[in-house]
Amino acid sequence: MTVSQYAWVILTLSTLSQVSILLGAQTVGPLAPFLQAEWDLSRTQVGLLVAAFFLGASLSPMPAGDQTDRRGIRPMLIVCSVGVGIGLLAAALAPLWALALVAMFAGGLVGGISGPATSKAVVLWFPLHVRATAMSLKHLGMPGSGALAALLVPVGVAAFGWRGAFAATGVFAFITAALVAGLFRAHPDEHELRQARQAKQQGAPMPWATLVLAMGTLFAFTQLAATTYMTLFAKEALALPLEAAWQALFLAQLGGVLGRLGWGLISDRLLAGRRLPALVASGVATTATTLAIGALDASVDLRLFGLLVLLLGFASVGWLGVCLTLIAEIAGRQAAGAASGVVMTSANLGVVIGPPVFGLIVDLTGDYRLAWWVLGAAALAGAALAMRLPESPQALAKRSDE
Numbered sequence: 001m002t003v004s005q006y007a008w009v010i011l012t013l014s015t016l017s018q019v020s021i022l023l024g025a026q027t028v029g030p031l032a033p034f035l036q037a038e039w040d041l042s043r044t045q046v047g048l049l050v051a052a053f054f055l056g057a058s059l060s061p062m063p064a065g066d067q068t069d070r071r072g073i074r075p076m077l078i079v080c081s082v083g084v085g086i087g088l089l090a091a092a093l094a095p096l097w098a099l100a101l102v103a104m105f106a107g108g109l110v111g112g113i114s115g116p117a118t119s120k121a122v123v124l125w126f127p128l129h130v131r132a133t134a135m136s137l138k139h140l141g142m143p144g145s146g147a148l149a150a151l152l153v154p155v156g157v158a159a160f161g162w163r164g165a166f167a168a169t170g171v172f173a174f175i176t177a178a179l180v181a182g183l184f185r186a187h188p189d190e191h192e193l194r195q196a197r198q199a200k201q202q203g204a205p206m207p208w209a210t211l212v213l214a215m216g217t218l219f220a221f222t223q224l225a226a227t228t229y230m231t232l233f234a235k236e237a238l239a240l241p242l243e244a245a246w247q248a249l250f251l252a253q254l255g256g257v258l259g260r261l262g263w264g265l266i267s268d269r270l271l272a273g274r275r276l277p278a279l280v281a282s283g284v285a286t287t288a289t290t291l292a293i294g295a296l297d298a299s300v301d302l303r304l305f306g307l308l309v310l311l312l313g314f315a316s317v318g319w320l321g322v323c324l325t326l327i328a329e330i331a332g333r334q335a336a337g338a339a340s341g342v343v344m345t346s347a348n349l350g351v352v353i354g355p356p357v358f359g360l361i362v363d364l365t366g367d368y369r370l371a372w373w374v375l376g377a378a379a380l381a382g383a384a385l386a387m388r389l390p391e392s393p394q395a396l397a398k399r400s401d402e
Contacts, residue, residue: 003188007125011134013184014118017077018141019148020176021111024088024169025053025104026146026253029228030153030246033235034162039097043232043363047355049091050228052101056108057115058348065116065341073337074184076117078177083110085173092166108348115324115344120337123328124187128273131329136264136321146227146253150246211388212327213346218382219323220350222286222375223316225358227252229371230309237368238305239298248309255313263318267325275326276391282322283383285315287376294372316379320347323386330390354378 028035032046039045068076087107094100118138126134156165230252234245259282267278289312296305324343331339354375361371 003125006185007134009183010121010125010187011138013077013180014121014138015141015144016176017081017114017118017180018138019145020081020169020173021084021114022141023145023149023172024084024091024107024166025050026149026227027153027166027169029146029231030149030249031157031162031166032228032231033242034157035097038162041097043229043359044356045097045359046232047225047228047357047359049097049101049104050224050355051352052104053108053111054224054348054351056105056110057112058108058345058352060109060112061116061341061344061348062338063341064113065120065337065339065344068113068117068120068337068341072186072190073117073121074180074186076113077180077184080110080113080117081173081177081180083107083113085170085177087111088170088173089167092163092170112344112348115347116337116340119324119328119340119344121187122325123340124190128329130268132267132273132275132278132322132325133261133264133269135325135328136260136262136318139321139324140257140260144253144257147250147257150250150253154243154246208327208330208389209342211385212323212342213349215382215385215389216320216323216343216346217350217353218378218385219283219286219316219319220347221354221357222290222350222379222382223319223354224351225354225371225375226290226312226316227256228355229358229362229368233368234305237298238296238300240302244302248305251306251309252313255310255315256317257313258310259314259316259318260321261318262314264321264325267322274391275322275329276386276389278322279319279326279386279389280383282315282319283379283386286312286379287383289315290372290376290379294369294376319382326389326391 028046028049035041035046064076084107087103087110090103091100094103119135122131122135122138153165156168227249230249231245234240234248235242263278263282267275271277289308293308293312324340327339327343358371361374362368
């Protein structure tokens with residue numbers, strides 16, 4: 001098998017890794033009514049379970065990215081999947097909410113390795129003209145895991161109870177670790193790049209890091225808060241039955257899947273490798289859809305609600321693949337892992353803050369409208385910050401050659 005052909009094997013394994021890491025956290029949303037009943041939780045406490053996972057995941061991507069540059073992708077991914085599997089199993093079997101919170105944090109701490117490791121794999125294996133599409137496909141892990149959770153949780157709960165459905169996410173992470181161990185191999189250039197990176201004692205200079213941390217946090221703030229509370233919003237604010245609320249969550253996650261792929265294709269094909277216009281457009285579109293959903297009430301036409309939820313997923317989830325591609329291209333192949341770690345840290349910080357803040361606003365006001373408006377404002381601010389980033393050097397070079 002040639003390098004270009006095996007790249008798609010690497011992409012499949014990388015995407016599977018992302019799905020397995022995120023599936024447990026995504027399961028909290030559709031399980032929310034059962035978690036509330038089991039532990040007598042407020043909306044804020046439900047959000048904190050998701051936040052705990054991503055708080056752990058926000059602490060590890062930057063050091064994990066540097067270690068990926070130095071030690072290689074495959075061993076880091078194996079450690080990641082095994083650690084997440086242990087954390088999710090512990091959370092599913094925990095007798096108390098506080099113990100589940102600790103287990104989710106521990107799983108997230110190890111899970112933060114996946115983002116920079118798989119992003120570096122895409123940068124190494126894929127050329128410029130398909131790189132953002134490949135990166136976006138890889139990051140279908142977030143909406144893909146959410147869509148899986150929305151589809152399979154009702155079946156899992158009916159068959160095994162909510163704990164059994166939750167525990168299955170940990171088993172899936174172990175299976176992924178075994179597949180990576182058996183099938184993942186290093187890119188022909190990885191050994192040379194690792195040696196060059198190991199020779200440098202200090203990390204790569206990243207003058208844009210603070211800007212990326214702020215921008216990514218704002219984008220991710222909106223992304224996961226919207227999906228975490230979609231089930232409760234549809235059930236409480238729109239008076240939909242639980243089955244219909246689960247279907248709304250599935251539509252949001254389906255829109256996210258389409259958005260991850262769509263924004264990558266837009267960047268690679270329509271924009272000839274330019275990343276910034278796609279990044280800014282996703283933020284503006286997210287603002288528009290969150291404001292529209294915030295204006296809905298129980299009299300809404302279900303077709304309109306479904307369309308808005310689908311558009312919200314498309315707009316709010318697609319930014320990450322394009323952003324990771326841009327920052328990795330700015331940093332270069334040798335430091336792609338460390339640069340991706342900055343982006344993933346920002347993404348995880350946003351999802352730490354977003355769900356509990358959204359839940360707290362609703363708990364304090366008894367109304368979802370202000371919470372949706374806050375999400376829209378965060379996305380718009382993220383788009384404004386994105387406009388200050390430089391364009392991909394490779395995309396600019398390509399344009400100057402044409």
